[in-house]
Amino acid sequence: MTNPSPYQRDRELEIPLAILRLSSALFLAVWAFDKILNNQHAIKTVSKFYVSVDSTSIILALGVVQLIVVLAFATGLFKTISYGAVFLMHAVSTVASYQLYMTPLARPNILFWAAIPVLAGLLLLFTLRHRDNFLTMGK
Numbered sequence: 001m002t003n004p005s006p007y008q009r010d011r012e013l014e015i016p017l018a019i020l021r022l023s024s025a026l027f028l029a030v031w032a033f034d035k036i037l038n039n040q041h042a043i044k045t046v047s048k049f050y051v052s053v054d055s056t057s058i059i060l061a062l063g064v065v066q067l068i069v070v071l072a073f074a075t076g077l078f079k080t081i082s083y084g085a086v087f088l089m090h091a092v093s094t095v096a097s098y099q100l101y102m103t104p105l106a107r108p109n110i111l112f113w114a115a116i117p118v119l120a121g122l123l124l125l126f127t128l129r130h131r132d133n134f135l136t137m138g139k
Helices: 006-037 037-048 054-075 079-096 111-127
Strands: none
Touching: 006 037, 006 054, 006 079, 006 111, 037 054, 054 079, 079 111
């Protein structure tokens, strides 16, 4: 049995990292688009889990900033900043929903548990950001 070359080892890691990055970006983009396109729903969500907000302008601005960060993350630009920012955004969101994790079988709380492996995946991407080079624009 031969050992894989360093190039093969990098590709074996880079492709799954790219898949995780791109699928996570899609997941996070949905929430950004919700703020941009569905202001009233986003206002209710932000008001329920974070702070009371009644301004569509604030929600729209949050959505635009979030989308810019997610696009930088998806393309691998400014890795330390963008990967760290998406991890922190999702960590805050996950922690803000902590009460729903206490009763996981109540409807629709079980869906919130999907945030946990996404958070772990984002931590993995942040940790291995220097190895995530497939389909990126940044170094």
